[in-house]
Amino acid sequence: MSIQDLYTEAQALSTAELRDDVVQHLYERSHKLCHEGISYTKTKRDTRTEKLDAIFTSPIFGFPIMIVMLGVLFYLTIAGANIPSSILAEFFGFLEGYLTSLFTYLHAPDWLHGMLVLGLYRGTTWVISVMLPPMAIFFPAFSLLENYGYLPRVAFNMDRLFKRVGAHGKQSLTMAMGFGCNAAAVISTRIIESPRERMLAILTNNFVPCNGRWGTLIVLASLFMAANFTGGIKSLVTTGVIVGIVLFGIIVTFFVSWVLSKTALKGIPTHYTLEMPPYRKPKIFDTVIRSSLTKSWSVLVRAVKVAAPAAILTWVFANIYIGDTSILMYAVEFLDPFGKMLGLDGYILMAFILGLPANEIVLPILLMGYLSTGSLTEVDNLVDLKQIFLDHGWTWLTALNMMLFSLLHYPCGTTLLNIYKETKSKKWTFLAFAIPTVLAILVPLIITQTVRMFDLM
Amino acid sequence: MGKPNIIKLVQGEKGNTIKITSLNLEGVMRRRLLDLGFVVGAHVEVIRKSPLGDPIAYRVSQTTIALRKEESSRIEGELLPNGE
Amino acid sequence: MVNEYRIALAGNPNTGKSTLFNALTGLRQHTGNWAGKTVSLAQGNVEYKHKTFHLIDLPGTYSLFSNSTDEEVARNYIVFEKPDVTLVVLDATSLERNFNLALQVLEMTKNVVICINLIDVAEQQGIQINERLLTNRLGVPVIKISARNKKGFPLLLDTIDRIVTGAIECNPAPMTYPPMIEDKIKLIEPKVRELVGNEISSRWVSLRLLDGDETLLNEISKRLVPEEG
Ligand SMILES: Nc1nc2c(ncn2[C@@H]2O[C@H](COP(=O)(O)OP(=O)(O)OP(=O)(O)O)[C@@H](O)[C@H]2O)c(=O)[nH]1
Numbered sequence: 001m002s003i004q005d006l007y008t009e010a011q012a013l014s015t016a017e018l019r020d021d022v023v024q025h026l027y028e029r030s031h032k033l034c035h036e037g038i039s040y041t042k043t044k045r046d047t048r049t050e051k052l053d054a055i056f057t058s059p060i061f062g063f064p065i066m067i068v069m070l071g072v073l074f075y076l077t078i079a080g081a082n083i084p085s086s087i088l089a090e091f092f093g094f095l096e097g098y099l100t101s102l103f104t105y106l107h108a109p110d111w112l113h114g115m116l117v118l119g120l121y122r123g124t125t126w127v128i129s130v131m132l133p134p135m136a137i138f139f140p141a142f143s144l145l146e147n148y149g150y151l152p153r154v155a156f157n158m159d160r161l162f163k164r165v166g167a168h169g170k171q172s173l174t175m176a177m178g179f180g181c182n183a184a185a186v187i188s189t190r191i192i193e194s195p196r197e198r199m200l201a202i203l204t205n206n207f208v209p210c211n212g213r214w215g216t217l218i219v220l221a222s223l224f225m226a227a228n229f230t231g232g233i234k235s236l237v238t239t240g241v242i243v244g245i246v247l248f249g250i251i252v253t254f255f256v257s258w259v260l261s262k263t264a265l266k267g268i269p270t271h272y273t274l275e276m277p278p279y280r281k282p283k284i285f286d287t288v289i290r291s292s293l294t295k296s297w298s299v300l301v302r303a304v305k306v307a308a309p310a311a312i313l314t315w316v317f318a319n320i321y322i323g324d325t326s327i328l329m330y331a332v333e334f335l336d337p338f339g340k341m342l343g344l345d346g347y348i349l350m351a352f353i354l355g356l357p358a359n360e361i362v363l364p365i366l367l368m369g370y371l372s373t374g375s376l377t378e379v380d381n382l383v384d385l386k387q388i389f390l391d392h393g394w395t396w397l398t399a400l401n402m403m404l405f406s407l408l409h410y411p412c413g414t415t416l417l418n419i420y421k422e423t424k425s426k427k428w429t430f431l432a433f434a435i436p437t438v439l440a441i442l443v444p445l446i447i448t449q450t451v452r453m454f455d456l457m
Numbered sequence: 458m459g460k461p462n463i464i465k466l467v468q469g470e471k472g473n474t475i476k477i478t479s480l481n482l483e484g485v486m487r488r489r490l491l492d493l494g495f496v497v498g499a500h501v502e503v504i505r506k507s508p509l510g511d512p513i514a515y516r517v518s519q520t521t522i523a524l525r526k527e528e529s530s531r532i533e534g535e536l537l538p539n540g541e
Numbered sequence: 542m543v544n545e546y547r548i549a550l551a552g553n554p555n556t557g558k559s560t561l562f563n564a565l566t567g568l569r570q571h572t573g574n575w576a577g578k579t580v581s582l583a584q585g586n587v588e589y590k591h592k593t594f595h596l597i598d599l600p601g602t603y604s605l606f607s608n609s610t611d612e613e614v615a616r617n618y619i620v621f622e623k624p625d626v627t628l629v630v631l632d633a634t635s636l637e638r639n640f641n642l643a644l645q646v647l648e649m650t651k652n653v654v655i656c657i658n659l660i661d662v663a664e665q666q667g668i669q670i671n672e673r674l675l676t677n678r679l680g681v682p683v684i685k686i687s688a689r690n691k692k693g694f695p696l697l698l699d700t701i702d703r704i705v706t707g708a709i710e711c712n713p714a715p716m717t718y719p720p721m722i723e724d725k726i727k728l729i730e731p732k733v734r735e736l737v738g739n740e741i742s743s744r745w746v747s748l749r750l751l752d753g754d755e756t757l758l759n760e761i762s763k764r765l766v767p768e769e770g
């Protein structure tokens with residue numbers, strides 16, 4: 001007798017209520033075990049969780065608190081990262097002096113020095129000094145919040161909005177993961193059982209800026225949007241801009257989910273249950289150390305793995321000439337007209353294209369391109385940096401467009417790879433690439449053309 | 458005492474305790490709810506509404522679970538007098 | 542290798558499996574106070590008394606009835622990969638729901654240790670747990686731990702050690718269902734035993750067949766029944 005026949009036979013015997021009876025029986029036994037083996041000496045209620053929930057999920061304060069939390073998190077990150085960032089940059093600059101002396105001492109050819117020190121070393125260390133400090137602050141702070149139990153409350157508050165657009169309430173959890181890394185967040189969508197809603201979460205996760213993009217967002221916001229402020233206020237304004245960008249990303253997520261669930265991913269919201277665990281005080285030291293160390297380490301590894309080759313490649317492209325124009329310049333000139341339509345330019349588009357493997361390297365590549373020698377000048381302070389942008393005709397509009405492009409554009413290579421692994425579908429992976437790309441082109445295009453039309457500049 | 462006051466879970470007010478009498482759902486959702494402790498005879502307490510009114514959080518088998526009204530309107534139970 | 546044992550960590554979501562895993566293996570699985578933090582298997586080792594325990598951090602599940610993929614992952618691991626010991630990690634503050642899963646695990650496999658975690662929180666809330674009585678009722682060791690504060694580990698490791706060396710034998714107390722269900726199990730079970738042998742619990746498979754668990758069916762034909770008509 002085959003197992004299939006047995007199954008048929010079993011089904012013939014079975015009744016519809018069998019599962020109910022089984023589970024009910026299990027629960028009765030659980031109940032009995034608890035009754036016999038457990039005694040409650042105090043009142044059973046966890047009043048702390050109740051009081052906190054009354055605040056965090058309050059009809060009046062619930063939403064404002066979420067925005068404030070996000071703001072505080074970014075403010076700490078931005079304000080706290082300033083000083084360590086510049087210390088790191090100075091330190092790497094100091095080391096570079098020695099490296100250069102070493103190359104001179106060894107009579108190394110100029111091109112080798114150019115490629116290794118000006119290209120590779122500067123590119124990599126730039127990524128490290130701009131990216132590492134914010135992450136070393138953001139991740140521990142975020143994982144404290146996560147281990148404390150705040151995230152399910154966000155999912156509780158936001159569920160109604162997700163349901164409206166046909167998505168799953170747990171998408172807020174996967175989006176929160178996206179702040180860390182979209183590639184990891186794509187895997188975390190496994191918590192969403194319904195395939196349709198999971199696909200929505202995968203396709204839109206990219207609209208949450210991952211840590212690789214904050215570097216870009218923070219630098220641009222503080223250079224162009226918060227230019228007239230100093231000190232703490234400057235960080236505050238920068239934070240305001242970043243929170244605005246993130247909220248815009250969330251609105252885009254809702255919009256795209258809504259459109260998709262009316263078209264390609266038609267369907268009604270499926271079932272949903274969300275557990276709200278009691279708040280638990282995290283082991284602060286362990287959590288902080290674990291998240292900052294593992295994250296910092298992975299940033300370093302990524303910087304070396306991705307930023308280094310990209311930096312070398314950019315240097316090479318910028319220094320191989322065909323006629324009197326470098327390869328890089330050919331590409332830039334080709335992209336320039338299109339870039340200008342979007343209020344960007346050829347260099348910026350080039351940087352995003354070369355930055356496909358990882359968002360961290362977009363800004364360094366852009367700077368290398370602008371300096372056209374293909375190497376980074378020592379941008380010790382942001383004023384120098386701003387001058388480079390201004391020399392290339394930037395205005396606040398260029399900065400805004402680049403920030404939006406960064407927020408909306410296609411996911412990085414690793415994320416795309418994970419999307420392919422999770423969906424096992426070329427079609428959906430392609431859509432995960434195409435939808436953001438189209439949006440990243442449309443939004444700056446509309447903004448730029450509107451501004452030009454009404455002569456707002 | 459009159460006859461038991463049967464209501465839907467979604468109609469419960471904050472603080473109410475409801476003893477489940479029937480689940481009018483099928484398939485995966487029914488099984489999921491059973492797993493979470495929404496079995497016939499279980500006591501469920503209404504904890505709070507989300508800021509936008511839906512979902513609602515319930516206390517069941519010593520944990521807090523939020524359900525959307527699509528589900529909670531299909532679970533029926535007897536409203537127990539307060540203080541139970 | 543004789544001295545290597547596989548220990549699976551199962552349990553409801555958010556009961557501290559990853560925290561326990563980290564504390565024992567020194568690895569850094571990410572933890573978070575929400576259901577569903579861990580979505581894929583992670584492995585790490587613990588050395589104890591010249592033995593190596595390979596710990597496997599399973600995704601948290603509410604049940605093992607395979608309603609969703611993560612439940613299937615956890616169930617398949619316990620049933621088909623047959624870890625030497627399965628640790629069921631329970632949350633001391635919501636034992637009623639947690640026992641529900643523990644009882645399901647006990648139906649499937651024999652070598653089980655029940656870890657009642659978050660005992661620190663339970664104590665604060667005045668919850669007193671009589672683990673002797675529970676051990677008696679369940680027929681497998683019940684141990685109170687606090688993964689966060691690294692409390693109760695020596696006893697836990699020692700118990701695992703004694704199970705793998707055969708010093709303790711686990712005899713899970715069987716679940717008895719109402720006669721209506723039991724009668725049906727009796728009808729099917731002998732035939733199931735013919736098919737699956739002693740590889741997996743025939744009683745449990747019978748129950749799952751009655752429940753209409755098709756995914757289990759596919760899994761069994763894939764793994765246990767030899768390929769032929
Ligand atoms: N107070 C206290 N908190 C704990 C203890 N063990 C774990 N926690 C907390 O419980 C939460 C959940 O821990 P995790 O280890 O991520 O739980 P998990 O079982 O792996 O969860 P999933 O991966 O979602 O299945 C975290 O916030 C931990 O800090 C404990 O012994 N005492």
Ligand SMILES: [Mg+2]
Pocket residue numbers: 558559560571572578579598601
């Ligand atoms: Mg885990």
